[in-house]
Amino acid sequence: MTPLFEQLQMLESASTSSLLQNTSPAAVSAVIGKTRLQIDDLALLLSPGSDELLEEMAQRANGITQARFGNAVSLYAPLYISNKCSGTCPYCGFKRTEKIKRKTLSLEEVISEGDALSRSGIQHVLLVTGDCPGNGVDFLCDAARQLKKTFPSVTVEIPPLEQSEYAQLIEAGVDGVTLYQETYNKEVYDFLHKGSPKDNYMYRLDALSRAGAAGIRKLNVGVLWGLSDWRGDALKLALHARFLEKTCWRSQVLIGMPRLHKVPGDFTIPHPVCNRDFAHIVMAMRLFLHDAGIVVSTRERPEFRDNLLAIGATQFSAGSKTEPGGYSVQEDTSSAGGAQFEIDDHRSPKTVEQDLSKLGYDPVFKDWDRGFIS
């Protein structure tokens, strides 16, 4: 039982559960204007009683986002190093039973992927791997050392590690870690990941604390929307983010917003999240966490993503390819591996940049450089 898990457990108390099930708009209205929301206030903002107050919440979320982030929107892109995976996550295109072409890039291929991505204008690269013993920390460190020559910011989305391994990554030039809990509902989590390398809920839950303790500058938490009831997951996600803000206070905390749309095989999304609920989550997060970056990927459609900027989103991926080798082999698809998920926003980084400028936003490709510290 870790301090974080204990705090999450407290949200299952009868009093918090009843707030989350509140149906009275008046109760919600009373907390929207508060400048410092407590977790119980957030439960009200996520409750069914808030559904008819979304416009009020959106206005407030807009004010906070403007005050804290102005018009800046950070852009990044993922670089998939490997789609080899021992995982059995039924919702994932990389799961080991999926009949796709498996590929792990060589260091030379990583470099040429990086070069291709860099030519598209991207300066923040997110390295992604499947959960497989072959995708080890040493190789990631080698990849990061190469890519940091081209990219001012290198972050990773990889299985959970030990603190000392996060320290190795920092040494190699990594400044951010993305690790989604997928769902905070432990029963659902355990059911979905039985027999998978991912079946240790607690080890995953505390991984970002280990990353923060090692000195990682950006910690990105998230839920994979669709796996469990979104109201309960959103409340716990917010608490996790707040916990990290308090305990890893030198790190910036971000909320990732991946949502399941289409899934492989016969898996049925248990709790689909519609656009309205998705937007609801974004604004509730903003009201509770004024300074957290909110990341929306190319899993979402262009117009929908752009509209989320006004109510809390601050970071987009752009021009993403979710298969290893996807950037350098645009024409020759036969040499790329299978993709993790389908892209719904196919705009190039250049087009995203132009579209955001037209909407009055400032697209930011570079807002950090490790050269400042080493």
Add this chain to the structure above:
Amino acid sequence: MTDQLVIAGRSFSSRLLVGTGKFSSAQVMKEAVEASGAEIVTVALRRVDLDAPSDNMLAALDMDKYLILANTSGARDAKEAVRLAKIARDGGLPPWVKIEVTPDPRTLLPDPIETLKAAEELVKDGFTVLPYMPADPILAKHLEEVGCATLMPLGAMIGSGMGIRTRDAIEIIIDNATVPVVVDAGLGLPSHAAEAMEMGADAVLANTALAIAQNPRQISEAFKLATIAGRMGYLAGPAGSSKGANASSPLTGFIR
């Protein structure tokens, strides 16, 4: 009563801490402390004659009833504060210390650098450390990291009775704290104590306001009630203020 203040694993029912300085007599002090309902009472070590305990403020207090929290008032740097704390412990007081390092005798403002140094050393030496500190959110995180059991940011200059002038900074400290926050110094009125508790402070500390009132016993009780009222107000989840209707263009048209 389930709503307990827990400091370093020890539970307290009262969220009002009181000091013992500036009273007109030991008897008046004793009555005021009793009326306050406080369970933690801070005593300036410099005023205690550890060799003749019957001859000082300590003698007036039932040591079994209160946690006596020695403070290092008068210390001008970390070295002096550490020395004072050790003298208190050697003299038989509990190993709990409220660090006060105030090099400027005019303002008595706490020295952030020396306070941090003293805190680090005393924690390592096994003390439960409660530091009186400037309302600085970053200093607060550093003090937590060296192992302090609470944070005790000042509301205003000690003894000023000016109320909570550092409100914005204290709110940040409260929002980010992983240990209890005790608002210390500057609370002149019961309403100031209530305000701190409504803000979400875990406790408050008062001394001068109690000691120099015309009726110390009565104002101590008022502080006790105000602290309880403020805490209840906080726990009740009060409504936020609203500026009324929004005139801006709709932002949720895209999800209708």
